[in-house]
Amino acid sequence: MSEPTYRDEARGYLIGFGFALVLTLIPFALVIWGDLGPAMTLGALGVCALAQLVVQLRYFLHIDLSRQKREDLQLILFSSLLLIMMAGGTIWIIGNLGMRM
Amino acid sequence: MKHPILHPGMNLGPHHGQAHYDAERVTFGFWVFLMSDLIIFGLMFATYVTMANPTGLAGGPGPKDAYDLTNVYAQTMVLLVSSVTFGMASLAMRFERGSGPITLWLCITLALGLGFLTLELLDFSNMVEAGAVPSRSGFWSSFWGLVPLHGLHVFVGCLWISIMMIQMRIFGLAPVIKTRILRLGLFWHFLDLIWIGIFTIVYLGALSS
């Protein structure tokens, strides 16, 4: 596998920056000017945030799916799994309790 | 000894010799630390979400009374740009452009980091004026537990950048120095990841629900 050149890599950062910029603008615009209603807005916010997370991981932190880089990816996925369990569980439990108190 | 393939992106490349091999261990370790930190932030986010309701607000000011989206947008942009400028520093190091360009890019990043902190403090002082202080309600407690925690990380990042610039002057680009800058890069990008969560959940999310 040939090593990427400086220009290749610098371009990567700029592409990432472009994506991130768009994915930041959309949610801010939606909240400031949009009128999608809370549910749709929240959904769109979530999608943009997730997309931007992936973009930054890909272009800034250089995490991708190629085979040799699996260790980080596994670590991140595993941590995300636990995070979802913990944070999601917390919101579920406390939300449920809040409704019944 | 066999050397398995190294860490992606945030790596140096075999032409860096010792530093490249050391990076294997230390970057992995740093990733693990970041994931542990991620849990801390995740739970702060979860707490914030559970507090974002009338009980949590306890009759105090709400998000609409205290958040200033213009400022938040500015903070977001500054942090995002600083991520790219740090990327340039990493590239300068990876492609051995010498400590000059690295220092330059780090300086710009530091300036942006400090700019971010200034904007954030400005924002905080406006919030205090609006009565959105932690002693007012559970909701504001959770805000003040989360966002300044990120700010504190950025502050540590700025301190770290400064120290690395000093150490680069003293020690040149010794292997340890390189792996430290590598980890600093991870840290800096990680802070931007957390910020995505903050502007989405804390500011935009609370304002749109």
Added chain:
Amino acid sequence: MKDGNMTPFSSWRFRPNLLKHAWLLCGVLVLSACNEERNSFLDPAGPIAAAQRTHMFEVIAWTMIAIVPVFVFVPLILWRYRFRNAKARYTPDWEFSGWLDMVMWGVPFVIIIILSSMLWKSTHALDPYKPIASTEAPVNVQVVGLDWKWLFIYPDLGIATVNELVIPVNASVAMDITTDTVMQSILISSLAGQIYAMPGMRTKLHVLADETGTFVGENTQYNGDGFVDQNFQTISMSTEDFAVWVTTVKASGVTLDATTYGRLAVGSTGAQAHETLGSSQMPEGVIYFNQVEPSLFETVLGRYNEGTDIPPAQQPGAVGYVPPSAQGANQ
């Protein structure tokens, strides 16, 4: 146990042989606990506690399938393969067996599936928030946990008591529970399980006694010096007796208003509170109130959600709490 009360638990098939063992075991326990005040779900006096007990024995029975082999085979293996036994087969490199692996994973797995389905059913059936089907008219009780006593308000009857919960037999008692201090947990073991009491929050518990008798109720969540004294008698009596009891309370009780409530809320055990507020017509350690602010419970509950700061002086249980009456006196 009367079948009439079992409606919500009709999905419960009682296994007679299991029950026999259960009785045996709890007989031993109850004998040792022999006391006129009953305090164990192994000696249940209501359908919930009874179902909890049955469920427990069923769980034990099912797990035995996985557990007894350990108890049996460990000594056998130890003896057979002891170091000095030269005749025993020795296979130092044996490390895998497909079918053994299957059994080891499979049997516990199946047991857990069975236990899970039981858990599912019982948890729904015994949900403490769910009213219990009953022959008698339901009774509402509002419970306020204080340091270190329990206040029971009967909103429909306009009376209240401290440390004595009297209920008509066979009536579903719906309790709304909160506390005006730290977290507590109310447990009347012979009737039903426990539920937490938390300031500013309302939890619910339904109990039903299908026999008359006296049962211990207690706080199980540590809350300071008087913790062990925070227990009360739960007395289930016939509807007629209950009516008589209500008149007694009305006759001998005192008024529960902001002032008396404030004095009650001061950290003290039931016995100590009886000293200050009670009279000789009331049982020891118990206080009766015949006039109760109708919104008292909601006030206690709502106070924490008004969005105002509650300084220690106004917080029962806090160091530096000053009851309203004393506050008035100071001014």
Added chain:
Amino acid sequence: MNPDDTIHWLIGRLGVSSLPILPAIENPTASELVGAGAASVAIFGAIGAVIFITWLGAWKTLWFDWLTSTDHKRIGIMYIVLALVMLARGVIEGVVMRTQQAFGLDGGFLAPDHFGELFTTHGTIMIFFVAMPLIAGIANYVMPLQIGARDMSFPVMNQISLGLTATGAALIMISLVIAQFSTGSWAAYPPYTGLDFQPGPGPDYWIWTIILAGIGTTMSGINFAVTIYKERAPGMTLFRMPLFTWTMLCTSIIMIFALPPLTVAALMQAADRYLDFHFFTNDLGGNMMNYVNLFWLFGHPEVYLLVIPAYGVFSETIATFSGKRLFGYNSLVFATMAIAVLSFSVWLHHFFTMGQSANVNIAFGIASMCIAVPTGVKIYDWMATMYRGRIRMSVPMIYAIGFFYLFTVGGLTGVMLANPTISYQVHNTLFLVAHFHNVIIPGVVFGLMSGYFYWFPKAFGFRLHEGWGRAIALFWIFGFSFTFFPLYVLGFMGMPRRSVSYTNPAFEPWMMVALFGAGLIFAALVSLFIQLRVSIRDRENLAVPVGDPWNGRTLEWSTSSPPPHYNFAVPPTVEDRDDFADAKAKGRAYQEPDAYEDIEVPENTPIGMIICVFGTLLGFALVFYIWWLALVSAVVIVVAIIARTFNLSTTRTIPAAEVAEEHRAWLAQVRATKAVTREAETKSTNHGLAGLETAPSDGEPA
């Protein structure tokens, strides 16, 4: 400033009234005397230790060889020493509580708040300063050796972790002498631990103890995980790792991901108490249910953090003392992983009774029961390991038998508690106390005690006294049974946990039995120290310098006892799962390598001690509101860490010639040593060289 203000500025809320000795003099009740006695023991113990070290002339050694060492083996030993000291306090507190309750019908001799302090410190100490340091210690010592590594990945961070653990322990010890610890239990639920209800320093002690020690543990976890991932010897693939190392990998994952919720919960509590935040307060939108949630988000994985390494120890000892390969290696690995991951999905079972809907309870109840499956698999696998083995009834096997019988009962009661239906009844009663001691003592304590016995000769070059070892094991087994089985009954009889006294006379006989058991456990504790003393005295007879006293199967036994600083003269090349057993069978063991190389080892550094001392000061200052001291200590810590990064020469090189000389000397000793059969394992002829054997040597008919 007037003088009062100055004093206040200087010493915060410290005052003479903070000393428990004084009330004991003014008002000598039994309770005060017990407190004063404990304080005196702490003070005199500290003074005694100082005098003893001076008498030995050991300050220099202590500082240069130990406290500033970055050698994982020394750090491991220091962890274990710390744990044993704290174990003594924890057990004594347990015994005092048992005594109180035995005489607690309508009273007893302890004041309620004193009892509250006791169960709080007992629980906190046992979990954070006994079980966890023992694990960290054994793992530090053994794990790098098992994977053929030279040291941990981050030796300095390792030292700092130890320093932070010691900081927490120091704070909790100081609380014996100055002011009071919290009475809010180890779980420290607000609002009871909030400022309104406990304005004194107690809960603050808890907060800083937990936060400082917790950060140390998180760092240990990172260190273990990276070490296991990155430092394995060539050929040591993941699926050739010894089971103890596997369990440490899973435990370190728990350390990394489960400590953050505790840190968050404790920091939020600190924010509430110090900065007028409202995370968990009664008023202004605080939500104490979230504390409970966050605490158990940590608390449940925590208990598996404790037990998983014990499972690892049993996997090693049962295979070794059965003279067999471990049965079902893959199953054991997957079961361990399953337990570690599932442990993050069940935390709500500690608060089934908070009022959430049936569906929430069901989800968490079922998840909890699922853990029984992999745990059962482990137990069956160990039984299959013994099957067709040649089982030596050595001390670790006695513990293992105790474990099989008793832990299974504890697990069963755990499964019972996992049913919300049943939990509604026995939650918060002594039934629960019985359950968790029933899994912790036969599981964690037996496991770690047998690990201590098993690896002791590796660390010190001589075995521990076998007879005392058996006595200790039996004391633990019977002591545990007598102490805690009665508590199940008491739980069924409705006795709440944390009760200082009771009024039901029916409790008393059971309490007496429990007291008797506690006496046996106390005997175990005393015997533990006698055993150490006796073994040191007889160390010539018990010496096993060659390093393989038990005919071990894994790499740690392939080096000398104690091992050299660099562990292995050349990194071993691993060819098999039980590599050392394989090496011995194939004649690969004890070979001289073709060539030796220079070895880099980490240099000593005082950074861990600096952080320990100033961390303690920081915690203390925060507890007593001595702000200037807090600031100074924090600055010193930060500056010390930054200064440390300016020192780039952190390793020292041991020349190849020196390594070669040491290694050859040891190999010569190996050649000169007479191998022993397993018959003579416990005899003084065992110098740590195991003879090959396929069948019983002097086949005494059965």
